[in-house]
Amino acid sequence: MEKVVPIRDSIYLDFLSKFGVGGAHPGGFELTKEILQGERIHAGTRILDAGCGTGQTAAYLASTYEARVIGVDINPIMVEKAKQRMEKNNLPVKIIQGSIEKLPLKGGMFDLILSESVLSFVNKPRALQEIYRLLKPGGRFIANELTVNKKPEEWVENEIKTFYGFDSLPVERDWISLLERIGFKNIKIHSQTTPILQHQATPEFHYSAHIDPKLYAVMNQHFQMIAKYHEILDYRIFSCSK
Numbered sequence: 001m002e003k004v005v006p007i008r009d010s011i012y013l014d015f016l017s018k019f020g021v022g023g024a025h026p027g028g029f030e031l032t033k034e035i036l037q038g039e040r041i042h043a044g045t046r047i048l049d050a051g052c053g054t055g056q057t058a059a060y061l062a063s064t065y066e067a068r069v070i071g072v073d074i075n076p077i078m079v080e081k082a083k084q085r086m087e088k089n090n091l092p093v094k095i096i097q098g099s100i101e102k103l104p105l106k107g108g109m110f111d112l113i114l115s116e117s118v119l120s121f122v123n124k125p126r127a128l129q130e131i132y133r134l135l136k137p138g139g140r141f142i143a144n145e146l147t148v149n150k151k152p153e154e155w156v157e158n159e160i161k162t163f164y165g166f167d168s169l170p171v172e173r174d175w176i177s178l179l180e181r182i183g184f185k186n187i188k189i190h191s192q193t194t195p196i197l198q199h200q201a202t203p204e205f206h207y208s209a210h211i212d213p214k215l216y217a218v219m220n221q222h223f224q225m226i227a228k229y230h231e232i233l234d235y236r237i238f239s240c241s242k
């Protein structure tokens with residue numbers, strides 16, 4: 001029997017899904033749009049939004065570029081909210097529930113795959129291997145991912161990992177080594193210089209009908225965590241090719 005990839009235990013991800021946070025990555029939607037401008041995207045470009053959340057980026061790609069987009073997310077609440085967005089806006093974006101560590105999709109399907117703050121929540125080598133398999137030769141991969149500026153003390157590392165549900169806190173070199181090991185070429189880092197603390201763009205919300213009261217505190221905890229560890233927590237935008 002196929003092994004199902006479990007959802008990582010993360011109070012932060014529970015909060016994001018119940019509040020239906022769109023643009024849940026450093027820089028938010030504005031940074032997404034800026035980065036996409038640097039890619040060759042046109043009508044018919046096949047794109048996978050890996051860990052699409054409520055589908056904000058996937059919808060934008062379909063409506064602005066007329067790209068052929070698939071969004072995948074492991075969380076059923078996110079999937080439902082992303083589907084509602086596509087229906088409401090009459091967009092032909094296919095949303096599937098699944099894990100980017102193993103997807104029931106043919107290899108070599110996509111011109112571009114995006115991962116906006118998703119790899120930190122998964123088994124990174126497995127997800128990157130799967131992303132590599134799904135890309136066409138020459139296809140592009142862009143990831144906006146949490147990166148630490150220096151390895152923190154163990155207790156700080158544990159506090160961050162427990163709150164977010166991360167299994168590791170990579171520095172820039174760790175990400176590059178991993179991408180190289182999988183076989184990605186032409187690895188570049190977007191020259192974004194705004195620190196994570198100043199890069200908290202206003203997100204969008206699609207609230208669930210019932211929200212556990214303890215989740216209201218989680219958003220504050222997230223901002224406190226970023227403020228407290230602003231010298232450690234950072235992010236990088238990596239782009240590379242298969």
Ligand SMILES: C[S@@+](CC[C@H](N)C(=O)[O-])C[C@H]1O[C@@H](n2cnc3c(N)ncnc32)[C@H](O)[C@@H]1O
Nearest residue numbers: 023024025051052053073074075099100116117
């Ligand atoms: C920080 S949110 C980012 C969502 C979206 N990319 C955005 O920027 O708004 C992380 C997303 O990754 C999803 N996720 C976590 N593990 C996943 C997995 N194994 N496969 C697919 N999606 C996953 C979560 O459900 C969540 O929607």
